[in-house]
Amino acid sequence: MITLTNTYSIQQVAELTGLTVHTLRYYERIDLIPHIERDDNGYRHYSDGDIGRIRFLCCLIRTKMPLDQVRRYAELYAYGAESDEERFEILNAHRAEILRQIDALTDTLARVDYKLAKLHPQHEPESVRETV
Amino acid sequence: MITLTNTYSIQQVAELTGLTVHTLRYYERIDLIPHIERDDNGYRHYSDGDIGRIRFLCCLIRTKMPLDQVRRYAELYAYGAESDEERFEILNAHRAEILRQIDALTDTLARVDYKLAKLHPQHEPESVRETV
DNA sequence: TATTGACTTCGAGTCGACTCGAAAGCGTAC
DNA sequence: GTACGCTTTCGAGTCGACTCGAAGTCAATA
Numbered sequence: 001m002i003t004l005t006n007t008y009s010i011q012q013v014a015e016l017t018g019l020t021v022h023t024l025r026y027y028e029r030i031d032l033i034p035h036i037e038r039d040d041n042g043y044r045h046y047s048d049g050d051i052g053r054i055r056f057l058c059c060l061i062r063t064k065m066p067l068d069q070v071r072r073y074a075e076l077y078a079y080g081a082e083s084d085e086e087r088f089e090i091l092n093a094h095r096a097e098i099l100r101q102i103d104a105l106t107d108t109l110a111r112v113d114y115k116l117a118k119l120h121p122q123h124e125p126e127s128v129r130e131t132v
Numbered sequence: 133m134i135t136l137t138n139t140y141s142i143q144q145v146a147e148l149t150g151l152t153v154h155t156l157r158y159y160e161r162i163d164l165i166p167h168i169e170r171d172d173n174g175y176r177h178y179s180d181g182d183i184g185r186i187r188f189l190c191c192l193i194r195t196k197m198p199l200d201q202v203r204r205y206a207e208l209y210a211y212g213a214e215s216d217e218e219r220f221e222i223l224n225a226h227r228a229e230i231l232r233q234i235d236a237l238t239d240t241l242a243r244v245d246y247k248l249a250k251l252h253p254q255h256e257p258e259s260v261r262e263t264v
Numbered sequence: 265t266a267t268t269g270a271c272t273t274c275g276a277g278t279c280g281a282c283t284c285g286a287a288a289g290c291g292t293a294c
Numbered sequence: 295g296t297a298c299g300c301t302t303t304c305g306a307g308t309c310g311a312c313t314c315g316a317a318g319t320c321a322a323t324a
Contacts, residue, residue: 009270010270011271025273026311044272056247066310091247095244099241104194105234112223113227115223153301154284161303161304174303175302198281266324269321269322269323276315277313278311278313278314279312283307285305288301289302292298
């Protein structure tokens with residue numbers, strides 16, 4: 001029999017996403033990840049779709065969206081097109097937050113570079129060395 | 133008598149830095165901020181130099197340098213030029229971290245924009261609306 | 265059959281970073 | 295002289311986000 005959809009154990013998903021198995025279960029427990037299919041033993045079988053969704057949620061989390069909001073966003077998947085408006089609002093608000101963070105980082109980068117130059121004036125900028 | 137150096141109450145510094153008075157005291161307690169001058173009542177008097185230093189430390193904190201490391205960096209001010217090498221290393225490591233964060237944010241921004249476009253294809257990019 | 269290793273749940277513990285509140289000191293304003 | 299508003303210390307509490315461990319199930323292997 002040819003399986004058209006791959007499935008993955010929790011361990012494999014941990015490797016694929018960079019999360020720990022503990023964190024994956026925790027995220028599911030707090031309804032941040034929708035219910036994952038189980039086999040006869042109760043073992044989780046993640047689909048490719050699950051992994052895609054988890055990866056996107058990880059992007060939101062890594063960029064500091066609070067888990068509450070991620071949960072709300074994840075919950076809306078279940079409501080389909082009806083929930084488009086609210087999902088748009090959530091992502092759009094987070095977009096603004098991302099821009100703020102980039103601003104803060106860019107500003108701090110400049111300040112750090114200034115200090116680095118004062119500490120080791122003879123050095124080339126690190127960005128040059130890094131790209132070599 | 134003309135005062136050549138301004139001083140500020142903790143409240144004023146809170147307003148100038150965006151921190152709360154509680155947080156300012158907390159930072160001093162954990163040696164993240166060096167000892168601040170006191171008057172006869174034991175009240176803190178922050179100098180312009182203090183404010184400059186606090187502002188820079190806030191930049192590091194906002195860009196996710198752990199307080200432990202910020203404390204180490206702040207501690208090194210006391211050692212003068214002797215500590216230049218270590219301060220350079222700390223800032224240079226954080227510089228790399230900043231670049232990683234910018235990468236993550238840029239990547240997520242692209243994904244979010246992609247989703248936003250799918251949710252509301254008729255909208256112009258938000259960046260255009262924001263700059264109007 | 266016994267061990268190994270991957271999986272399960274659930275409650276409790278940890279950790280970083282604040283955040284708060286009680287009790288008290290000081291200086292001006294009425 | 296007392297009320298107000300600012301300050302102080304210090305210990306304890308909170309909060310978000312994990313992180314861990316105990317106790318148990320299951321399948322495959324020695």
